[in-house]
């Protein structure tokens with residue numbers, strides 16, 4: 001547990017958030033795999049990633065969808081975040 005009392009959820013490197021959301025700064029549409037998402041599901045431009053990406057942090061949803069297929073994860077994210 002962190003000092004703030006909140007449990008920190010680690011990124012599971014599933015890549016779902018880099019597919020599900022739209023990132024206007026790089027012209028990425030919702031549901032489209034980001035061209036900067038590497039095969040190992042890490043961001044190829046992490047240090048220079050757009051502000052639109054920086055606001056997103058791993059949370060309980062990442063864990064909840066972890067047993068689903070990649071396509072199902074993206075669909076759940078899009079349904080919940082309405083993107």
Ligand code: SF4
Nearest residue numbers: 011012014015017062
């Ligand atoms: S959806 Fe969550 S676990 Fe998956 S890459 Fe994004 S932050 Fe990490």
Ligand code: SF4
Nearest residue numbers: 018034036037043053
């Ligand atoms: S720029 Fe990086 S963090 Fe942002 S959606 Fe693409 S791969 Fe993900």
